[in-house]
Amino acid sequence: MRVVDLEKATVRQLNAALHALAENTNETLWRVEHPGGQHALAVGLDAPVTVEIAGHAGYYCASMNQQATVVIEGNAGVGVAENMMSGMVHVKGDASQSAGATAHGGLLVIDGSASARCGISMKGVDIVVKGSIGPMSAFMAQSGALVVLGDAGDALGDSIYEARLYVMGEVKSLGADCVEKELHEEHRAELRRLLDAAGLNGTVNIDAFKRYGSARTLYNFHVDNAGAY
Amino acid sequence: MDSTKIPHTEPRQSATFDPYTLSEIRRAAATGIYDIRGGGAKRALPHFDDLLFLGASVSRYPLEGYREKCATDVVLGGRFASKPIHLKIPITIAGMSFGSLSAQAKEALGRGATIVGTSTTTGDGGMTQEERGHSEILVYQYLPSRYGMNPDDLRKADAIEIVVGQGAKPGGGGMLLGQKISDRVAAMRDLPKGIDQRSACRHPDWTGPDDLEIKIEALREITGWEKPIYVKIGATRPYYDVALAVKSGADVVVLDGMQGGTAATQDVFIEHVGIPILAAIRPAVQALQDLGMHRKVQLIVSGGIRNGADVAKALALGADAVSIGTAALVALGDNDPIYEEDYRKLGTTAGAYDDWHEGRDPAGITTQDPELAARLDPIAGGRRLANYLSVLTLEAQTIARACGKSHLHNLEPEDLVALTIEAAAMARVPLAGTDWIPGKSPF
Numbered sequence: 001m002r003v004v005d006l007e008k009a010t011v012r013q014l015n016a017a018l019h020a021l022a023e024n025t026n027e028t029l030w031r032v033e034h035p036g037g038q039h040a041l042a043v044g045l046d047a048p049v050t051v052e053i054a055g056h057a058g059y060y061c062a063s064m065n066q067q068a069t070v071v072i073e074g075n076a077g078v079g080v081a082e083n084m085m086s087g088m089v090h091v092k093g094d095a096s097q098s099a100g101a102t103a104h105g106g107l108l109v110i111d112g113s114a115s116a117r118c119g120i121s122m123k124g125v126d127i128v129v130k131g132s133i134g135p136m137s138a139f140m141a142q143s144g145a146l147v148v149l150g151d152a153g154d155a156l157g158d159s160i161y162e163a164r165l166y167v168m169g170e171v172k173s174l175g176a177d178c179v180e181k182e183l184h185e186e187h188r189a190e191l192r193r194l195l196d197a198a199g200l201n202g203t204v205n206i207d208a209f210k211r212y213g214s215a216r217t218l219y220n221f222h223v224d225n226a227g228a229y
Numbered sequence: 230m231d232s233t234k235i236p237h238t239e240p241r242q243s244a245t246f247d248p249y250t251l252s253e254i255r256r257a258a259a260t261g262i263y264d265i266r267g268g269g270a271k272r273a274l275p276h277f278d279d280l281l282f283l284g285a286s287v288s289r290y291p292l293e294g295y296r297e298k299c300a301t302d303v304v305l306g307g308r309f310a311s312k313p314i315h316l317k318i319p320i321t322i323a324g325m326s327f328g329s330l331s332a333q334a335k336e337a338l339g340r341g342a343t344i345v346g347t348s349t350t351t352g353d354g355g356m357t358q359e360e361r362g363h364s365e366i367l368v369y370q371y372l373p374s375r376y377g378m379n380p381d382d383l384r385k386a387d388a389i390e391i392v393v394g395q396g397a398k399p400g401g402g403g404m405l406l407g408q409k410i411s412d413r414v415a416a417m418r419d420l421p422k423g424i425d426q427r428s429a430c431r432h433p434d435w436t437g438p439d440d441l442e443i444k445i446e447a448l449r450e451i452t453g454w455e456k457p458i459y460v461k462i463g464a465t466r467p468y469y470d471v472a473l474a475v476k477s478g479a480d481v482v483v484l485d486g487m488q489g490g491t492a493a494t495q496d497v498f499i500e501h502v503g504i505p506i507l508a509a510i511r512p513a514v515q516a517l518q519d520l521g522m523h524r525k526v527q528l529i530v531s532g533g534i535r536n537g538a539d540v541a542k543a544l545a546l547g548a549d550a551v552s553i554g555t556a557a558l559v560a561l562g563d564n565d566p567i568y569e570e571d572y573r574k575l576g577t578t579a580g581a582y583d584d585w586h587e588g589r590d591p592a593g594i595t596t597q598d599p600e601l602a603a604r605l606d607p608i609a610g611g612r613r614l615a616n617y618l619s620v621l622t623l624e625a626q627t628i629a630r631a632c633g634k635s636h637l638h639n640l641e642p643e644d645l646v647a648l649t650i651e652a653a654a655m656a657r658v659p660l661a662g663t664d665w666i667p668g669k670s671p672f
Contacts, residue, residue, distance in 0.1 A: 015450045039443050044380050044451030060434070060447040064380040078443075079434035083378055098434040102375035104419070120433040121375060123419045140429060142419050159427070161420060219424040220407055223261040 005033040011040060018068075021047040037077065042070050045087070062089045065106060081108045084125055088197075097134070100127045103144070109198045116153065119146045122163055128198040138165055139175065147194050149204065157212050165212040166191055168204075177218040181211045253496075264496040265404070267329075267585030267595060268555060269397050269488040269532060274505040276488070276533055277542040279652030280645050281661060284631045292630040299626040300636040303550050305527045306388060306457020306480040309449065313457055313480075314366055314388055316550065317346030318622045319637060320540060323485075323531055323554035324370045324390060324461070326352025328405055328414040329492030329585065330558075331602035332359050333610070334594045337561050339363030340607060341614025345622070350390060350552075352492075353403050353428050355417045356382040363611075368459065371448070373402065374428040376418040380451060388481075389448055390459040391441070393432075393470075396489030396532045399463030399503045403428030404493045409588040411597040441477040459483050464509035464532070465502075471516040475526050483552065484513050486532025490555040492595065493586030506532035506543075508655040511642075514547030523547065524638075537624020544625070545640035546656060553621075560617035561610040562592040 004014045014032060021027060030051045035041055039058035042051045045068035053061070056074035065084040072080070075093035084103040091099075094112035101117065103125030113131030119138045132150030139155070141163030151169035158175020164187065165178075174180075191206045218225060242248065256264065285291035292299060306313035322342045327335050329352065336359040342349040348366035351357075355377020361367055369386030371378065383389065394400060405414070405426040415422040435444045445458050460474040461483035474482045486506025491499065510530055517523040530543050531552035543551045555563075564572075566579040571591035575584065585595035593604035629637050632644045646661040647653035653660040654667035664670060 011450065012454070016453065019453065040447040040450040043447055046380065059440070059443045063447050064383070064451055066380060078440070082434045083375060083380075085379055101434040102378065104379065117433065121429065123375070139433075140427070161424075219421065221262070221425050 001029045001031055002027050003031045003033060006036060006038060007034040011038050014041065015043060018042060018045050018047075018049070018051065021049060023047060025049065035074075039077065042068070045070070048087075056093070065089060075112070076110075080110075081106070081125070084108065094131070095129075099129075100125050103127075105144075107194075107197055113150065119144075119163070122146065126194055126197075128194055128200075130198070130200075132169065135172070136175070138163055138178075141165070145190055145194060147191065147198075147209075157214075159218065160212075160214045162214060164190070166209040167212065168208050168210075171210075171212070174212065177215050178212055179215040181213045183207070183209060183211045187211055265406075265493055265586055266496050266499070266583040267490060267492050267494075268499070268583045269490045270500050270505075271583075272500055274488065274533075275507050275649065275651045275655055276505060277507060277539045279507070279648045280542050280656055280658065281648060282538075282541070282545075282628055282632055282644050283646060285633045289633045291633050292635060294627065294630055297630065298635060299630050301622055301626065303527070303638070305459075305529075305550065308480045308522075308526055309478065310388075310455060310457040310480050311453075312387075312455045314348060316348060316366070318618060319544065319550035320534075320618055320621055321347050321368075321529060321550055321552045322349040322557055323489070323552040324350035324352045324368070324392065325554055325558075326354035326405075326492065327357045327360065328352070328354035328409060328418070328597070330594060331596055331605065332357060333602050333605045333607045334558070334561060335360040336363050336607035337605060337610030337614060338557060339367070340611025341557070341560070341618065342366070344611065344615035345618045347618065348387065351386075353392075353405075354414065355379075356385070357417075361385055363607075370461075372428065373430060373432045374418075375433070376428070383448075384452060386456060388457040388459060389452070390461050390483065391445070391448075391479075392461045393474075394463035394465075394485075395461065395491060396463045396485030396487050396503050396506070397491035398494045398498045399465045400430060401494060401498055401502070402430035403491075404586070406493065406586045406588075409586065409597050414597060438473040438477050441473075445478045457481055459529070461485065463487075463489075464504050464506060467504075467509040468512040468516045471513040471528070472520060475517065475520055475522050479526060481527045481529060482513070482517075483529045483531065484509055484548075485552075486530070488533030489531050490558075505655070506530055507652060510543060510546040510548055511655070511657045517547075524549065534621075537621045537626075538628060540621050540625040541628040541637065541640055542645065544637050545644050546642060549638065556617070557614055558594055560614045561594055562605060562613070563590070563594050565592055568592055 032053045035055045037056045037058045043063040046066040050069040058077040060079045062070040069088045071090045076091045076095045078096045079098045081089040082101040084106040086106045088107045091110045095114040097115045098117045099114045100108040102121045104123045108127045110129045116134035118133040122141045124144045128147045135153035138157045142161040145164045148167045152171045155175035157178030303319040343365040349364045350368040368388045371391045407423040457480040459481040460479040462470045464486045487503035527549035529550045530548040568591035590596040593601045645658040
């Protein structure tokens with residue numbers, strides 16, 4: 001295991017070392033000590049390695065991740081795993097705003113809660129939040145799935161496209177063009193797969209989730225819908 | 230008096246309710262929706278035409294037109310990037326998306342820019358292989374929508390342009406109507422085919438200059454601090470916006486005036502929000518000078534650049550380079566009278582066609598229709614663009630030599646006077662024949 005102590009090394013040195021890894025590297029387990037909430041930790045990775053961050057991370061941790069598994073053993077700042085393409089990011093604490101923003105793929109698991117705009121403009125990522133999510137989450141969400149075991153704040157799924165939202169708790173309000181939809185077997189299968197991937201195999205009652213998605217009434221502009229914009 | 234003998238007055242059209250205004254009221258009443266169109270502000274605005282160069286005389290030496298060198302090169306991004314961009318001419322191609330433009334048009338832009346040694350820019354919709362392959366220097370836009378944004382393309386880019394806004398619609402997002410969302414465009418943007426696609430007006434994961442600073446740092450970390458990072462803003466409050474972009478760590482600031490084009494926006498937005506580029510350059514340069522960053526952080530200006538005089542005037546006011554969009558499309562063939570018959574069928578005429586969002590461009594540029602797009606030969610189009618860029622450069626050099634400058638960047642405000650009080654105030658140069666700069670010096 002490679003250990004990088006950020007009281008001695010810089011973020012630039014950490015990221016440069018991670019970027020230098022070849023696809024078939026043997027150095028597959030990294031541990032980042034004393035992260036101190038610094039920004040841009042383990043960003044732009046593109047190798048099948050695991051990076052454990054031993055504490056809190058600042059903004060944009062694991063941004064644009066490809067292939068790697070990044071585990072944050074604390075809280076994560078704004079935009080954790082933003083624009084992730086593949087791999088997995090696991091936040092053991094809470095996440096700030098815009099968690100998983102615009103991410104195209106991979107899996108983001110948040111053990112605690114996520115703040116506003118979780119999954120904003122998501123483009124294929126799967127997100128599992130074991131706590132609750134803040135307002136304006138899944139705004140303009142395009143594709144992928146957002147699973148929330150707790151509650152959702154105001155305006156969930158505003159102007160949503162084809163993303164699938166599953167919330168077990170209370171939804172304070174739905175945003176424009178977001179409606180509750182029936183939970184079919186394909187959705188139960190998706191929930192089972194995502195909950196398993198998040199380490200919750202069999203511990204959660206899947207039928208307790210409600211599904212939300214696009215009513216598709218705003219897909220083509222019509223003047224009679226102007227009040228919804 | 231015999232009423233038949235009373236002389237008739239001429240029928241008088243209202244200046245306030247002119248024929249265009251009347252037609253717009255009728256259109257609005259019939260449809261219930263605002264007018265959407267492409268392009269930039271069409272109204273008359275204070276512009277570079279309101280400035281003149283003084284030229285050399287007894288007190289200044291000119292340079293010999295065909296003998297003495299007048300250099301045109303510019304380096305962008307040396308502030309923090311380890312691989313700054315070297316352009317042979319200070320005229321770049323502005324960001325325009327694949328989606329709003331055909332793949333052939335994007336290829337032609339890349340070919341033309343590459344021939345003369347300058348850069349082209351992606352747009353809202355991601356990077357296509359055509360434009361990366363045909364653009365030696367490619368700037369990759371980082372937009373609020375993040376359509377198609379991915380780290381592989383980010384690493385392939387020569388520079389990254391964070392788009393905060395654009396001159397045609399500062400504070401507005403984008404729009405691509407369903408008829409232009411082809412299978413390929415839909416796939417690149419991860420959206421259903423045929424929907425009216427909206428692009429957000431704000432970035433999803435940062436708000437304000439403190440966040441932007443961290444965002445820029447993250448992009449540098451992802452790309453190893455190699456690539457210049459531009460910040461593009463629509464001209465509204467240029468002094469403060471430029472200062473904040475510099476504070477946030479930008480290598481280059483791109484400032485777009487209200488004449489700058491868009492693929493599709495409400496006409497009311499294009500014509501009534503933002504300020505002309507003439508009014509924006511001096512405050513922007515002032516911000517750079519106040520921070521000690523003029524020429525260290527480069528300033529690219531755009532919005533209504535048409536000829537070499539415009540280029541020279543923008544540079545004389547303190548810009549490091551200019552950017553063209555509309556003019557580049559015209560060089561490719563946009564609004565060419567050879568398609569007049571087709572323009573008539575669309576209810577318009579060559580020179581006025583601006584329904585770029587409808588995807589029925591007779592010139593094959595602002596369309597995703599394969600038959601129309603095939604009308605543009607990317608090789609011939611690229612050649613025309615290269616010719617046009619060469620003319621802009623030669624014209625700017627002609628003026629610079631007449632002012633005694635051995636580099637376009639040696640042009641300065643002292644070389645200019647204004648024809649109107651408005652232009653004198655905005656460009657902060659004297660009204661011709663006087664020492665008067667309104668707001669600066671007493672009459």
